[in-house]
Amino acid sequence: MRERLSVAGRVVLAAGGGYGLAGLATALLSLTLPLARPEAVAAATLASFVLMPAVAVAVFATRSLRRAALALAGSALVLGGLVGLAMRGAP
Amino acid sequence: MRGSFRQSMAWLHTWSGLVVGWVLFAIFVTGTASYYRTDISRWMRPELSQAAPVATADLPKAAERAVAYLEQHAPKAKTWFIGLPQPDRPLLDLFWRNRPGEPPSHVLLDPATGTEAVLRDTEGGDFLYRFHYELHMPPLWGRWVVGTCAMIMLVALISGIVTHKRIFADFFTFRRDKAPRRSFLDAHNVTGVLALPFHLMITYTGVVALATFYMPWGVTAAYKGDTRAFFTEAGWITAPRLPIGRPAPPAPLGPMIEQAQASVSERLERLTVTHFGDAQATIVAMFEEPHGLAHTPTHIAFDGASGALLEIRGGDLKPAAKTVSTLIGLHVAHFADTGLRLLFFLCGIMGSAMVATGLVLWSLARLPRASERPFFGLRLVQALNIGSVAGLPAAIAVYFLANRLLPTELASRAEWEIRAFFAAWIIAALIPLARPHRRAWSEMLALVAMLCLAVAAADIAMVEAHPLRRLSGGEVLFLWFDGAMLTLAALFAVAARKVSARARIRPRHGRLSAVYTKTRAGPACVATAKSLS
Known part of the structure; x- marks a missing residue:
């Protein structure tokens, strides 16, 4: 039972966390890459589809669920903060 | 784990x-x-075996017949999609949606007469696609x-x-x-x-x-969610134009198509007609992709009321946009003989x-x-x-x-x-x-x-x-x-x-x-x- 819960937790974390992190990274890179605006958005969006499965694989590779959750939450906070800053800086 | x-x-x-x-x-x-x-x-x-192929010189006339049919049958639709006769499908392929959310209408016309083609009703390979x-x-x-x-x-x-x-x-x-x-x-x-x-x-x-459909957050952040503005700036499509609500007599379609055909060597594939009859109507001619990996067909936009050429798009993409086009081109493999x-x-x-x-x-x-x-x-x-x-x-x-x-x-x-x-x-x-x-x-x-x-x-x-x-x-x-x-x-x-x-x-x-x-x-x-x- 505990194992099943842990698997369920990882699935939720990989799907939600993976998509959330990829979305935040796309937003951040779209605003900050030193390229023309459409180029930055295109490059960031392309990268997101590599980032998301990578995050999902990492979630399943991490030894403990808590560690994976903490790492993901930390990265999301940092990325979210940076996106907030970039949005304020953007015209 | x-x-x-x-x-x-x-x-x-x-x-x-x-x-x-x-x-x-x-x-x-x-x-x-x-x-x-x-x-x-x-x-x-199989009925198409009898149909004669349509020469590129006949495409302007065929397009005018398509528009005449659509004026009569789809006056409410915002956009008309007109597939022009191709070597493998010598018919006019019309597609429109009367209102968002409604099921679309789809009709095949005989390009020589502009009347509905007599052949069995089927989705063909499009259903599997x-x-x-x-x-x-x-x-x-x-x-x-x-x-x-x-x-x-x-x-x-x-x-x-x-x-x-x-x-x-x-x-x-x-x-x-x-x-x-x-x-x-x-x-x-x-x-x-x-x-x-x-x-x-x-x-x-x-x-x-379907990148921006699945991951729209880059567009949300940099374009406030306006996907069409992103597509336009990246150079994939011609600038979208809104109707101004004032009717104006439409310019004849034939000369526009002839002008477009004269400047592009590929075969004309499709027309998109937006807000027909409005003073800001737009007609976009889309051509077959040039040979190569990337999916970069040429688009030429005309003003529907005056018939003036508005812009030409295609081919001249920057690296990231070109990468996207190439990846899509690889997926659909139109380049493959x-x-x-x-x-x-x-x-x-x-x-x-x-x-x-x-x-x-x-x-x-x-x-x-x-x-x-x-x-x-x-x-x-x-x-x-x-x-x-x-x-x-x-x-x-x-x-x-x-x-x-x-x-x-x-x-x-x-x-x-x-x-x-x-x-x-x-x-x-x-x-x-x-x-x-x-x-x-x-x-x-x-x-x-x-x-x-x-x-x-x-x-x-x-x-x-x-x-x-x-x-x-x-x-x-x-x-x-x-x-x-x-x-x-x-x-x-x-x-x-x-x-x-x-x-x-x-x-x-x-x-x-x-x-x-x-x-x-x-x-x-x-x-x-x-x-x-």
Whole structure:
């Protein structure tokens, strides 16, 4: 039972966390890459589809669920903060 | 997770592959068929053999006839899509939506008269093509399901590669063995590894084809969610124009098209007419893609009221935008001529086989001992395996059969073809439930073989212009199509024979299966490699 819960937790974390992190990274890179605006958005969006499965694989590779959750939450906070800053800086 | 990195990846590969396997199989099969979408459409409209090809010089007149028809039949629609006659489809292909959310209207016109073409009502290859990315569900739902499956497929591919310790050696390994699991494992590895670049490419580019739909957050951040502004700035489309609500007499279409044709060497493919009759009406002419990998067709926009040229787009993309176009181009493979197209098709077949063998492998690895009863999950997986791996090909064959056998004047005939497809699929998935598992496999595979034979037979019987019924002439496409059906019939017949031969040998439950069943999470490759070495 505990194992099943842990698997369920990882699935939720990989799907939600993976998509959330990829979305935040796309937003951040779209605003900050030193390229023309459409180029930055295109490059960031392309990268997101590599980032998301990578995050999902990492979630399943991490030894403990808590560690994976903490790492993901930390990265999301940092990325979210940076996106907030970039949005304020953007015209 | 439990155990080593490789073990957790093996677990991830097994389960991520299983949960999306059946949908992935359907996506792979219909996508593979879509490489021959225009040929399938052409085969499903045999009346077109009589139609004369349309010269490019006649396209302006044909376009004017299309607009005249649309003015009369679709005055409320915001946008008209006009597919111009092509060598493989010498008809005007009109498409419009009266209001968002309403089902679209779709009409084929004779380009010489502008009246509705007299031919059987069918979706042709477009049904399989749309099923490939929308699964015949409401578009938004279907696309999300397909996209989710594609992402999980990427995860399964990555974890599958990591799991594969001996990826190079296994490339050359095929143990045709009495133990079915080992040959299925090798078949899974061969189809997976041999076409691995294709599998990675096709999955990633498939997601990229709907990139801003799945991952709109870059556009949200940088463009406040205005996707069309992004597309325009990136150089993929001409600038969208809003109506100003003041009517203005439309400029004649013919001269605009002639002007556009004079500046582009490719063939004119489509017109998009927006807000016809408004002072800010726009007409965009889209041309065939220039030869090359990237999907960068030229677009030329005209003002619908004055007929003045507004802008020309295409070809001159910056690196990232060009990369996106190239990735989409790789996915749809319009650049591929006969040989390369066949290679893509075979890679698609290998992808389907990889998914199918992976699914079967899961159930083979969990077969109970002779004294035990199969647990519910196993029975469910076995049923779904037959229902998809044999059921979908059966359904496609019935779709083709329905095209030949349904009366041509039947009302909403195109829908009946699709109903036949789903009815056949449901029946093909239900029958095996009432049969012993192994016999169900061989029976269903034999049924698919017979259905493929029936398609070829029906084609020869029902099409008067079939080349086999004439002393000379006739369209070669019919021979190719029937030949492909016969090949498929032979392949499915061989598969059915193999399975029924296997069924007579009692499955062994030796050391190997014990090792594998115990470490259920363990990947087949690691378990077998260990026990064999």
